[in-house]
Amino acid sequence: MTRRRFPDSKTLASICRFLARCRAATHEACYFQLGDLIWRMAYAPNKFDLDHDLRVWTDKRGAVVGVAHYLARERNPELFLMPAWYAESDQALGDEMASWVRDRALRDGVKEVETSCVKGFAEKEAFLERHGFHCFGDPYVFMERSIKRIPDLPTLPVDYEFSPGDPDTPLPGITRSTDFDSFSSVATAPFYRPDLAIRVAYQAREIAAGCICWLDEAGSVAEFEPVGSVEAHRRKGLASAVIVRALHRLRELGVSKAVVRTDDSNLPAVALYERLGFKTTARELGWSLTIE
Numbered sequence: 001m002t003r004r005r006f007p008d009s010k011t012l013a014s015i016c017r018f019l020a021r022c023r024a025a026t027h028e029a030c031y032f033q034l035g036d037l038i039w040r041m042a043y044a045p046n047k048f049d050l051d052h053d054l055r056v057w058t059d060k061r062g063a064v065v066g067v068a069h070y071l072a073r074e075r076n077p078e079l080f081l082m083p084a085w086y087a088e089s090d091q092a093l094g095d096e097m098a099s100w101v102r103d104r105a106l107r108d109g110v111k112e113v114e115t116s117c118v119k120g121f122a123e124k125e126a127f128l129e130r131h132g133f134h135c136f137g138d139p140y141v142f143m144e145r146s147i148k149r150i151p152d153l154p155t156l157p158v159d160y161e162f163s164p165g166d167p168d169t170p171l172p173g174i175t176r177s178t179d180f181d182s183f184s185s186v187a188t189a190p191f192y193r194p195d196l197a198i199r200v201a202y203q204a205r206e207i208a209a210g211c212i213c214w215l216d217e218a219g220s221v222a223e224f225e226p227v228g229s230v231e232a233h234r235r236k237g238l239a240s241a242v243i244v245r246a247l248h249r250l251r252e253l254g255v256s257k258a259v260v261r262t263d264d265s266n267l268p269a270v271a272l273y274e275r276l277g278f279k280t281t282a283r284e285l286g287w288s289l290t291i292e
C-alpha cells in the first residue's frame, strides 16, 4: 500500500503560517514547529497516512483555523486551534476536532490516547479538560537560544570530518531508533535543506553524528530535529560540533533563534543543550484521554 505522507506544498505552507500565527500569539513552545510536523509525517516508522492522520480546518477564505494530527505509533493526537478558539465561546470547531480524535483512535481500536500541552497554557488546558483529558505529567522541555552570539566553529577530533547532508546518503541511527534506513525518508521531506543537515563522518566511511534543522517560510526560528551521535562515538564533542556548525549556517541565513524539544529525563541531551547556551523556556505535560 502506498501512503501519501505530505499535503501539497500550498496546504503545508498554510499550515505553517497558521502555526506561526498561533505561536506569535502565545509562546514558541505552544504549537508545533515545522520540524515537529515534518518529522511526524516523514519519519518512516511513523507510517503517517495523509488520508487518516491529518485534518485541517479552514475558514471561508481558505485560511487554516485548526489542525489535528494523529501519530498512530504513539497513540498521540495533537490538536491545534488559535488560542481564543480553544475557549468555550467557539465550541463547535473544538468539539469537531475532539470527535475527529476519538474517531481516529477508534479506527485503530485504541482505548487511550495521549496528547501534550505547554504547562500554563490556560486556554488549551481548559479545552483538554472539557473534552475529558487528564494531565499526567511526563514532561518535555522546550529550549531556545538566540543566534546573535554563538560559539566559535569547532575543530573535530582526528579521524572525524564534516560530511555533506545530501539526501542520497541516508542518515544513520543517530537518535534512539535503531532503524538506520528510516532517516533517508526525512531527507526527502519538503523543506529539507542539505545545508542545515550537518553530519560528521568517522574515517570517511561511517556517519558518527548528525543533526537536522528545519526552517519554515517565515525563516526566523529554526528547530533542531533530530540531534544525535552514534553510541560508540559519544562524548567526543561531535553533537556539539554539528549543532554549532548549524548555528553558524543559521546566522548566515539571518535566523534569529534556534529551538529544540527534548524529554525532561534525557539528561545527556539537556546537559548538551545547556552547555551550548540553550535555556528552558517552557515545559510540556502529557494529557491522556480514555476513549469510551
Ligand SMILES: CC(C)(COP(=O)(O)OP(=O)(O)OC[C@H]1O[C@@H](n2cnc3c(N)ncnc32)[C@H](O)[C@@H]1OP(=O)(O)O)[C@@H](O)C(=O)NCCC(=O)NCCS
Pocket: 174, 175, 176, 209, 226, 227, 228, 229, 230, 233, 234, 235, 236, 237, 238, 239, 240, 241, 260, 261, 262, 263, 266, 267, 268, 269, 271, 272, 273, 275
Ligand atoms: C545527547 C547526545 C546527542 C550527546 O552526543 P555527544 O556527541 O556525546 O555530545 P558531546 O560529546 O558533544 O557532549 C557535549 C556535552 O554535553 C554534555 N553531555 C553529553 N552527554 C552526556 C551524558 N551522557 N551525561 C552528562 N552530560 C552529557 C556534557 O556537558 C558534554 O561535555 P563533556 O563531554 O565535555 O562533559 C547523545 O548522547 C545521543 O545521541 N543521545 C541519543 C539521542 C538523543 O537523545 N538526542 C537528543 C534528543 S533531542
